[in-house]
Amino acid sequence: MMRIEKKLLIGVNCLYCLLVILYLLDLFQLLEIKGDKLQGFIRGGAILPIVPLTLSNLLVFRKSNRKYLSLIPQLVVVCNIAFVILKIGFLGYLFSSGTWHTQTILYKNARSGTRTIEFQLRDVGAFGYDExxxxxTYFTPWFMLTKxxxxxxxxxREWVKINKEVNELNLKY
Structure with a gap:
C-alpha cells in the first residue's frame, strides 16, 4: 500500500513542480500566460498546496534518506514569493495578477506567423488601465514571449502593418 502512496505522491510532486516552473516564469515575465483563468489556476496551484504537500511529503517519506529532497519545490516557491514581496511590496504583488489583453494587432511579421507587434491593456481596477x-512571439494561444x-x-521591413482591432477587454468606445 505504501508503494502506491509514494508513486502517487511523486506524480503529484512532478505536477506541482511543473506548476511552480510556469508560475516562476510568469512571475519574472520570462514567459507570459495569456488568460486570467489559466494564470489564476497556475498561481493557485503553485501557492495553495505548499503546506499540505509539505506535510504529505514528510509523512510518506519520513523513513527515506531523501525526505528533505522532496521539500525543495515548496522551499523554492516560498523563497521566491518572499523575494518578490520584499522587492515590489505586498500591494504590488497583489495587483500584479492581471493579464495583458490585446486591443490592436499593429504589425505582423512577414516571415513568421507567430510574431506580432501589439497594443495591449491591463485592467488595474479603479486605477484604470496600464498600456x-x-x-x-506566441508558442500556443496561452503562452507567449513579449518584449x-x-x-x-x-x-x-519584415513587418507588415495591419492595424487589426481585437478588443479582448470588450471595451466600448
Whole structure:
C-alpha cells in the first residue's frame, strides 16, 4: 500500500513542480500566460498546496534518506514569493495578477506567423488601465514571449502593418 502512496505522491510532486516552473516564469515575465483563468489556476496551484504537500511529503517519506529532497519545490516557491514581496511590496504583488489583453494587432511579421507587434491593456481596477506596445512571439494561444518596444518607433521591413482591432477587454468606445 505504501508503494502506491509514494508513486502517487511523486506524480503529484512532478505536477506541482511543473506548476511552480510556469508560475516562476510568469512571475519574472520570462514567459507570459495569456488568460486570467489559466494564470489564476497556475498561481493557485503553485501557492495553495505548499503546506499540505509539505506535510504529505514528510509523512510518506519520513523513513527515506531523501525526505528533505522532496521539500525543495515548496522551499523554492516560498523563497521566491518572499523575494518578490520584499522587492515590489505586498500591494504590488497583489495587483500584479492581471493579464495583458490585446486591443490592436499593429504589425505582423512577414516571415513568421507567430510574431506580432501589439497594443495591449491591463485592467488595474479603479486605477484604470496600464498600456504597452510589445513584440509578441506566441508558442500556443496561452503562452507567449513579449518584449516591450517604443510605441513611437517604426519596425523594420519584415513587418507588415495591419492595424487589426481585437478588443479582448470588450471595451466600448
Amino acid at each position: 504597452r506596445v510589445v513584440e509578441v 516591450e518596444i517604443d510605441p513611437n518607433s517604426k519596425p523594420g
